[in-house]
Amino acid sequence: MTAAPDSVRLDETDRRILRALTAEGRLSNADLAARVGLSPSPCWKRVRALEARGVIQGYGARLDRAALGFPETVLVNVTLESHTEDTLARFGEALAAVPEVMQADLVTGDDDYLIRLAVAGTRHYESFLRDALYRIPGIRHSRSSFVLRELKSETSLLDARPWP
Structure with missing residues (x-):
């Protein structure tokens, strides 16, 4: 390997x-x-x-989202209307300003972005869609999935090996 x-x-x-x-x-x-x-x-x-060397990027506490009032996780797939550098940059900047967005990735496949979102529940998620996501220009469509149970969340890859 x-x-x-x-x-x-x-x-x-x-x-x-x-x-x-x-x-x-x-x-x-x-x-x-x-x-x-x-x-x-x-x-x-x-x-x-x-x-x-950048292996250790920082130190921090792992917080219990439920204890902070955000027990639900939503995965949101977003497709943009255009893929110019300007459009991608503006979308990324807009997402970075939303505190409920825990992670946002530009991805390959049918969608352009995969967003991990922490919300209090379905009403909070509806508010996120209406007041944050759908106000960002250039979105063609989005799809959402509520996470029923988190099976694994790992930041350490010390035991992982690259495939040959």
Whole structure:
């Protein structure tokens, strides 16, 4: 198996550091070093190197959307009328300004965008359509699916391998 051309090579110690931080991002450097079998100084240097190389992009808390009043997830497929750079840029900027949009991706296939949205329920979703999405010019059509149950949500790909 070969890695993607722009991927970063990680040794097993780097992977142990990343697994520990992915599981518990608030670990002190001393605790992290003890978990991965390093002394604090080399551990700190490795973490800083992983940050500098862009492998670690930041640290944050995982929030419970339901506790914040947004228990429902909607996947919205959007097709635009045109595909000029200007149209794509304006659509992307408009989506970025909507706080309920958790993720928006330009995709291949029949649709142009796949949007992951957090909402309080169907009325909130209707409001999103009316007051946000359908006010963005250039939409040909959209399709939606409410997520019934999230089966997996993973940000760490440490155990994934590229297909040959």
